[in-house]
Amino acid sequence: MLQLPVLKTPWYSYCTGKISEGCQLCVQGRKLVLFITGLCGQRCFYCPVSELKFGNDVVFANETPVKNPGNPVELIEEVGLTEARGAGITGGDPLVKIERCCDYIRLLKQNFGKKFHIHLYTPLQLVSEERLKKLFDAGLDEIRFHPNLDDQALWPRLSLARKFSWKTGVEIPSIPEYEEKTKKLIDFIVGKVDFINLNELELSDTQAEHYKLAKLGYKPKDAISYGVEGSVESGRVLLKYAIGKGLPGHLCTAKLKDGIQVKRRLQFRAKHVALSFEKRTKDGLLIRACLYLEELKPGFGYRKHLKTVCGGRLLEKLTDLKNKIQKELDCDETQIVIDEKKCRLLLPEKLLKKNISYFKKQNLSPAIVQEYPTSDGFEVDIEFL
Known part of the structure; x- marks a missing residue:
């Protein structure tokens, strides 16, 4: 097998092969971030979600709160203001509010067309064939799973997604001390998903009780970044390992998120809201x-x-x-x-x-x-x- 090199992209990230369609729109600033609920059964020690969102059933379209989740007028307005061509659904665990997810997917497709690309992130706790079918039937284009690296019990649920004709991936942070555990996950998912996305681990200001990065001794890589020391280096090692197994991947850095994704999205919005x-x-x-x-x-x-x-x-x-x-x-x-x-x-x-x-x-x-x-x-x- 010809092994692809780990390449640096023009967006300060690293990849092996073509990045997913969801990521392609994201680096253009064309993806709306749809925070669909703060409810979640998982308690990841690195979860950056603020204490104002985590554990609360709130909805945000980018930074804009949706006042009435049953009538998300702010969501439709935000798509227009940012010239979005897609949305990424996140939380919390979106599957806690599966009907809301499906309603919003249909709403976005009805308003902006079938080509409006929607992907969703979810841990494995609530994954079932029935829930996945609901998402697929609603029009979800891409699903990304967030397995627990400390517990392999639910990993087999990843295979359920292959029953549907959408793109599937795994997306997790690159944790320096978890290289070997991540390699075991990569070994398991080869042939079961289309790609792996690794995110540079970032420190957060959240006051949520389960957040433990600072207490565990994780440090920023420099004085101006929230990125954790060693995360990018570990991610590059893991990308190389994954492509060696035939699994393409993308390592998204903090610099990409702040300097490319958010910046471009703000530029679109500023154009529409400036007097x-x-x-x-x-x-x-x-x-x-x-x-x-x-x-x-x-x-x-x-x-x-x-x-x-x-x-x-x-x-x-x-x-x-x-x-x-x-x-x-x-x-x-x-x-x-x-x-x-x-x-x-x-x-x-x-x-x-x-x-x-x-x-x-x-x-x-x-x-x-x-x-x-x-x-x-x-x-x-x-x-x-």
């Missing part, structure tokens, strides 16, 4: 000229405060201020926009800087803000003027 007078950075951030109310401006506890007070009275106050500013500065109404999510005014940077003293007399705090174009609008930099 006509706003600038965008090459990384997909928005540069916004903002006017904050003195009682609700960024600072300690800002996010928490925003959730409790933004709305009603403050929005009425902003409406009055907007009307007053338009009249006194002789502005077109399209030049001053009320941001209802953050209870602030948005306007052209030139207009802001030209009238700083005036705005301060109105008890407004002018600022230039760099923030993500996501639904939460996370601020990266704030310069008060």
Whole structure:
């Protein structure tokens, strides 16, 4: 058998052979991340899911919360805003909410066509032929399993997926101390799946009880990365081992996720949510000229405060201020926009800087803000003027 070399890709990852269709769309920034539930029976010591999601039945389309899972209007909207051509369903364990998975798969296919590529990740605990058939009949294109490396009891369930004409794979983190256990898994899955995906192991800020990476002594590979020391090197060894057995693979790095996948997705979203007078950075951030109310401006506890007070009275106050500013500065109404999510005014940077003293007399705090174009609008930099 001709053994393919382990090649470095243009996206800072490594592969042997062609990467899966789901991964191809992902590196283009064209895959929506559909977090379908935080419920899960497995407790992986490396699981990075935040304590706000894990164990809770919540749904997110990328960073956007879906308020009513029975009517996921935010999901459809997010696909459009990010120009997605596919979705990756994750959790938690999606199979805990199998009917929701099937409903969403059908909904996405109905709205965006049969070519809208959908893949799903799941551990093996709830895998059965009946559940797999439901997913296949709903239109799932690709399924990726997450076996427990410490317990082989459920590994045979992987074979059930071969009864259906979709792409199947295994996706697990590359854990340096688990090289031999991963090789045993590779030996087992050869001939049963189409590919193996290895992810660079990453440290997380999650406070979930079962997360143990830091306690177990795993360290970042450098001062600016969440990637774990030795994970990529171990992953390359495993890719070589897998292709030696005839199993193609892909090693996805933290740099690919942050520097390629997320960046490109943000660029698409920024293009759609930026106001006509706003600038965008090459990384997909928005540069916004903002006017904050003195009682609700960024600072300690800002996010928490925003959730409790933004709305009603403050929005009425902003409406009055907007009307007053338009009249006194002789502005077109399209030049001053009320941001209802953050209870602030948005306007052209030139207009802001030209009238700083005036705005301060109105008890407004002018600022230039760099923030993500996501639904939460996370601020990266704030310069008060």
